[in-house]
Amino acid sequence: MNAPIPATAFRAADRLGAIGVSEIVRLTQEANQLKRQGQPVIVLGLGEPDFDTPAHILEAAQQAMARGETHYTVLDGTAELKAAIQHKFKHDNGLDFALNEITAGAGAKQILYNALMASVNPGDEVILPAPYWTSYADMVLIAGGVPVVVPCTEANGFRITPEQLESAITPRTRWVFINSPSNPSGAAYSAEQLRPVLEVVERHPQVWLLADDIYEHILYDGRAFATPAAVLPSLRDRTLTVNGVSKAYAMTGWRLGYGAGPKALIAAMAVVQSQATSCPSSISQAAAVAALTGPQDVVRERCQAFQDRRDLVVAALNASPGLRCRVPEGAFYTFASCEGVLGRTTPGGMLLRTDADFCAYLLREHHVAVVPGGVLGLAPYFRISYAASTADLQEACARIQRACQALF
Numbered sequence: 001m002n003a004p005i006p007a008t009a010f011r012a013a014d015r016l017g018a019i020g021v022s023e024i025v026r027l028t029q030e031a032n033q034l035k036r037q038g039q040p041v042i043v044l045g046l047g048e049p050d051f052d053t054p055a056h057i058l059e060a061a062q063q064a065m066a067r068g069e070t071h072y073t074v075l076d077g078t079a080e081l082k083a084a085i086q087h088k089f090k091h092d093n094g095l096d097f098a099l100n101e102i103t104a105g106a107g108a109k110q111i112l113y114n115a116l117m118a119s120v121n122p123g124d125e126v127i128l129p130a131p132y133w134t135s136y137a138d139m140v141l142i143a144g145g146v147p148v149v150v151p152c153t154e155a156n157g158f159r160i161t162p163e164q165l166e167s168a169i170t171p172r173t174r175w176v177f178i179n180s181p182s183n184p185s186g187a188a189y190s191a192e193q194l195r196p197v198l199e200v201v202e203r204h205p206q207v208w209l210l211a212d213d214i215y216e217h218i219l220y221d222g223r224a225f226a227t228p229a230a231v232l233p234s235l236r237d238r239t240l241t242v243n244g245v246s247k248a249y250a251m252t253g254w255r256l257g258y259g260a261g262p263k264a265l266i267a268a269m270a271v272v273q274s275q276a277t278s279c280p281s282s283i284s285q286a287a288a289v290a291a292l293t294g295p296q297d298v299v300r301e302r303c304q305a306f307q308d309r310r311d312l313v314v315a316a317l318n319a320s321p322g323l324r325c326r327v328p329e330g331a332f333y334t335f336a337s338c339e340g341v342l343g344r345t346t347p348g349g350m351l352l353r354t355d356a357d358f359c360a361y362l363l364r365e366h367h368v369a370v371v372p373g374g375v376l377g378l379a380p381y382f383r384i385s386y387a388a389s390t391a392d393l394q395e396a397c398a399r400i401q402r403a404c405q406a407l408f
């Protein structure tokens with residue numbers, strides 16, 4: 001018989017339900033554990049640029065500290081930061097926002113969280129085209145909402161079709177998320193591809209659109225970036241456009257993201273933030289001003305470096321028996337099918353039934369850590385984050401090729 005649970009034992013709140021630490025974080029921890037045990041593991045799990053934050057941004061942070069900007073700031077962004085964000089939206093995206101339509105928080109992640117906490121009632125539905133960034137679904141659940149997952153096909157470039165969206169919308173739909181370029185598929189929508197999808201949203205006045213533009217600057221082959229509120233201006237009054245400095249300027253640890261949308265939503269988000277963090281870090285805000293207003297050539301150079309790595313990884317995956325990888329348009333991920341290796345048995349005697357089995361095989365027998373598509377809402381695929389050094393990518397790709405060859 002089980003011992004009774006002591007009255008003093010910790011009981012998690014019901015709202016957490018079955019939500020755990022992100023599966024990607026768990027897999028990365030497992031990989032790092034193997035590394036500590038001396039195994040030569042290459043971790044291609046986390047979505048984090050391997051570059052350093054550019055020097056002029058570090059400098060701006062040091063100057064802010066020296067000026068004594070080390071206190072609480074205005075709740076959702078200093079005047080300087082909001083002005084820099086306002087200019088960014090106008091200059092890069094052709095979007096006009098008043099300062100009270102702009103908010104900044106501790107990462108794009110907090111902006112998304114604030115938005116959901118500020119708007120979602122129990123039972124409200126949030127449409128997530130899959131594959132999607134896992135945090136979306138968990139944040140919707142914490143907010144009491146229901147994630148409605150719409151599987152997008154590889155044949156349609158992992159983009160949602162207008163028909164799919166139309167049939168997913170119900171009277172309870174509160175938000176539709178569009179993340180372009182996408183984590184994890186790397187798929188991006190052109191303005192022409194977005195428009196018919198947005199027109200579906202336009203026909204349903206209760207539905208709001210969340211545009212997660214965090215990978216805006218990591219877009220390849222000379223493609224033009226398209227953001228929903230600019231593509232269909234009539235949707236502007238029910239769109240929240242989210243962005244941040246983490247990916248474009250290699251500033252993940254600074255925790256600074258921002259959003260812009262209708263002022264009633266922005267005000268409600270400020271209420272959530274005021275009770276959660278009071279404001280983003282004063283120093284990171286000063287750094288973000290430098291990032292947004294300073295030289296942008298480093299962003300373009302790094303984008304080119306990511307594109308070269310994409311080409312290397314896609315070619316290697318397509319040369320691996322049983323794997324198939326479409327060429328992603330942006331972000332720093334490949335999302336390859338591993339359908340062709342399922343049903344095979346590894347030299348170690350493990351039957352590969354799912355993408356998770358394949359990823360476990362890659363990690364345990366070939367020391368490469370990647371993320372199974374099932375965790376990201378679409379199987380049987382796996383995600384590689386190629387925000388890693390070329391040397392590591394070459395070695396990891398060689399190992400993946402050997403791992404696949406060993407199955408046939």
Ligand code: PMP
Nearest residue numbers: 047107108109133183244246257
């Ligand atoms: N959106 C997407 C799609 C992401 O991949 C990430 C980071 N993994 C974020 C938002 C959050 O970025 P941050 O909080 O660092 O700004």
